[in-house]
Amino acid sequence: MKIGFTVGGLQRCSVSIAAAAVLCVSAHAQILINGAGATFPAPIYTKWFSEFRSVDSSANINYQAVGSGSGINQVTNGTVDFGATDGPMTDKQIADAKIKVLHFPTVLGAVVPTYNIPGVTGEIKFTPEALAGIYLGKITKWDDPAIASVNKDLKLPSENITTVHRADGSGTTYVWTDYLSAVSPEWKAGPGTGTSVKWPNGLASKGNDGVTGLVKNQKFSIGYVELVYAAKNKLPYGRVKNSAGNFVLADLHSVTEAAAGAAKSMPADFRVSIVNAPGKGAYPISTFTWLLIPETISDAQKKQVLVGFLKWALTKGQDYVEALDYARLPKEVIAKEMKEISLIK
Amino acid sequence: MVQTISITRKITNVVMLTVTGLLTLIVVSVLFFILGYLLWHGGSSLSLQFFTQLPKPTGETGGGMANAIVGSGKILLLASLIGVPIGFLAGVYLAEYSGKSFAFLIRYVTDLLNGVPSIVIGIVAYALVVRPMKHFSTLAGGLALGIMMIPIAVRTTEEFLLSVPKSLREGSLALGATKSRTIFTVVVPAAMAGLTSGMMLNLARVAGETAPLLFTALGNMFWSQGWLQPSAALPVMIYQYAISPYDDWHQQAWAAGFVLLALVLTINITARLIIGRNPGSSRR
Amino acid sequence: MASSTFIHSAPQTGVRGFLRRIKLGEHFSLLITFAATVTILIIVGLLIYELASNSGEAFHKFGWKFITTSDWDPNNDVFGALPFIYGTCVTSFLALLIAVPTGVGAALFLSELAPPVISNALTFLIELLAAVPSVIYGLLGIFVLVPFIQDHLYPVLKQFSFLPLFQGQFYGVSFLSAGIVLSVMVVPFIISVSREVLLAVSTDQREAALALGATKWETTIQIVMPNASTGILGSIFLGLARALGETMAVTMVIGNTPKISASLFSPGYSIASVIANEFGEASPGLHLSSLILLGLVLFGLTIVINAIARVFIMATAQKGA
Secondary structure, eight states: OOOOOOHHHHHHHHHHHHHHHHHHOOSSOOEEEEEEEOSTTHHHHHHHHHHHHHHSTTEEEEEEEOOHHHHHHHHHHTSSSEEEESSOOOHHHHHHOSSOEEEEEEEEEEEEEEEEBTTBOSOOEEOHHHHHHHHHTSOOBTTOHHHHTTOTTSOOOSOBOEEEEESSOOHHHHHHHHHHHHHOHHHHHTTOSSSSOOOSSOEEESHHHHHHHHHHHSTTEEEEEEHHHHHHTTOOBOEEEOTTSOEEOOSHHHHHHHHHHHHHTOOTTOOOOOTTOOSTTOOTTEEEEEEEEESOOOOHHHHHHHHHHHHHHHTTTHHHHGGGTOBOOOHHHHHHHHHHHTTOO | OOOOOOHHHHHHHHHHHHHHHHHHHHHHHHHHHHHHHHHHHHHHHOOHHHHHOOBOSTTOSOBOOHHHHHHHHHHHHHHHHHHHHHHHHHHHIIIIIOOHHHHHHHHHHHHHHHHSOHHHHHHHHIIIIIHHHTSOOHHHHHHHHHHHHHHHHHHHHHHHHHTSOHHHHHHHHHTTOOHHHHIIIIIHHHHHHHHHHHHHHHHHHHHTOOHHHHTTTOOOSSOOOSSSSOOOOHHHHHHHHHTSSOHHHHHHHHHHHHHHHHHHHHHHHHHHHHHOSOTTGGGO | OGGGGOOOSSOOSHHHHHHHHHHHHHHHHHHHHHHHHHHHHHHHHHHHHHHHHHHHHHHHHHGGGGGTOOOEEGGGTEEOOHHHHHHHHHHHHHHHHHHHHHHHHHHHIIIIISOHHHHHHHHHHHHHHHTSOHHHHHHHIIIIIHHHIIIIIHHHHHTTTTSGGGOSOOOSOSHHHHHHHHHHHHHHHHHHHHHHHHHHSOHHHHHHHHHTTOOHHHHIIIIIHHHHHHHHHHHHHHHHHHHHHOOHHHHHHSBOOOOOOSOTTSOBOOHHHHHHHHGGGOOTTHHHHHHHHHHHHHHHHHHHHHHHHHHHHHHHHHHHO
16 A cells, blocks of 8 residues: 655645634634643643633644643743743753743642542641651651651551652652752752652652552552642642641642732742741642743744733633632732733743 | 384473463463453443543543544654655665675664664654754654654565565566566565565554654644644553543543554554455465 | 656667666666665664764763662752663563563464464464554553552562562562563564464474474474574564563553662662653753663663674574574
8 A cells, every 4th residue: 555645745735734724713823832831730721721712712722731840941942832830940940041931920739748548538737847757768657656646636557658759850849849948958958959859769650640640549658749639539638737837738728828928029030939938827838830931932923822811811810720729829929920921022 | 113102202292282372372361351451441431522522621521532543643644654665665675685794784773773762762853853843743753653663664574575485586587577577566566465464563563652752742632733733642642641640531541542452453454354364374 | 667757868669778768677676775775774873873962961971880870860960870771671571581481382382283273363363462552551551450460469479578579568560560561562572473483484394393203392392493493582682672662651550760679579760761751851951961871771772682682593593504
């Protein structure tokens, strides 16, 4: 079976496909915009991009959740049109970037410690020392005093803890390790903060999905994931002791409270960490998540669509976030971002 | 006096027959199990929406893989267009024209290419196609898979051409046909059974490759227009959905596995029908 | 057929024209097939060039320590590849350990000992199995095999925990699971190719042996096998090459932990898996260079395996002659 294909034939083929596509859509030409990045906000982003098509029917915004690390890498190298990350770019990454990008916070979210312990469905209270100890490999059993002493109401088994972390470059990892570095000098000196670190132990999988999947399959395991992944998959997640001494569960209020301070003193480039934020009811492992938009977009239609999307996401889009357990951005931040949009050339 | 076969030899014979038979049975049952499990799990997850709808946002139930099915088809088409001609022609050269040392070089280099892990092909395709072009595309994906098809195409072609008896060639030449005529109108058709089935198996093998597509075709929530846009592909979707925690996505992964397998099996069975007889039986 | 496409001002009629057309057809056929081989050389050359040039930075920094150290720390720019090399080797070796006896045994049965009808039917099925995509094996690995190993195989193997091979905690995802999944993937391939090779041994030799009074098994082991052994070895090494580079099925069941452990129960990491997981995020720099160097190491590993295969094949061919 020989098929006589030529380059000209291929070109004709794609032209005719494009023509058909154009004919099918009465409005202006369909445009495909490609983005890649964090799995942390993937549920809300994919929802947004789907909803945005009813606002702008030409906009096909293809988002691939491949991890924050990849998002940063791909957008600064120009292989995708925008990126997404929960770990803001480091100074070195910004200096090395071939393409300069702007950070746009989009939603607030929380990284929660989720676990799978048969028989334990309640909320385990975790102290910062316990979390650091578990991930450092110092605390190896669930009934270790460091955990059990604050969870007297729960019957924790004497089983080994299996830790789960991310195999790919992850903003969620960045936030988690940022928190552990803030509360544990030993962690800071050891693995440190980053989208990819050297983990002392544990299993790994790709994406927030992968980690949630692994925790679901592994008995007596613990993993760190974005709130919606644990919630939607009916996995229990624990309370974390914040800097005020309270064991706080991640939810809209506690996350919003964590961002309160940052809202007032947001730096111009929007890169800020809100882990271990002050506040009675603040959830200590909260974070903004950012879209990385190139400073200069040469394609006029792409620029129009992206700018339109940003404006929509910061206004009407915020109405969708709470249903997916993300918190709205503080008003002050949104106001500042609207100004930043004009920086896109 | 008539010499009879010793008991030990008879027993050995029977024992080895049984042992190898058992091994075959184990292999076949494992295989049956895989096919059956996939058919049951995947088949029960199939629905019209799987074939016609685009994927839904992360975490929402419903949606389908229509774009991945088409995307895979396009990528594989491109891969065949690259891999089969190059591999076949090179195989012809090796079998019919080449001198010994050059043949050794080509075979060695082709073996080298065959040994390149699929992920490495993917990252090279990324460096050679995606980075300069500044986007992920069906083209890059098809190129990566096409390169993977080449070594087996060469090997299959050479082996099956060489297996055609010399007498056929000599007969053709004796009748006055030129070498090229002999090759393409006598030898190749004689080897057609093996060649086609080899190419089909080759295609089926790359049909399921995921790693090279991760950094070339990337993925797409929507339809991929033309050849220069990122594209969804069945194997990549299966991977993403399988490691996720969502039961709905698991169901879709099974369904996709079923579709992919059906595609691959159809290619295989079609190949046999075209030949008209089982290649295995032609040898006895 | 090719001769009719060349219509030039050259002589077209008569014997000379005829001869000229034939010659052009010959040239065309020769050229186009030769061009195909050159294309392959170019592709491989480009590939090696890309790998070599992009891995230079890492090789420059670490040298041979790259493959002897086990510290992989992207945050601190330290990269040691030993855990991945170990994982790749262990899982592939385990896969072959299971797949080769099973595969060759089954191939022998199918080609020599089984009645043709059964042989053809079963071979048909097995060849269909060689076609099952690797990601589907990964799918089955996660949802079927790993739970099965955890529930049924692990308790059995745990009895042998006096061996370092079977010590320690078992998480399901492990060297063992990856090795078993790989073996299932490689077996159909070994059977398919081995059977073809065995069948290709001419029936004359078989009939001669049987006429001399050999049993079926003796004929197989003493006559057919030696003749087919080079091809069988070739199939084994092809299978090994596939196992070494297998990415998806392994990364779904190995645990993705860069650990070196004698125990098969331990989770591990393979070269292909770490590249797949970390490549996207590695911006040009030491991390990317290290990953590409890893790819080169894996490639080098398969070159060595192939070279050994060639030595085997040449030695066996001489023995059988």
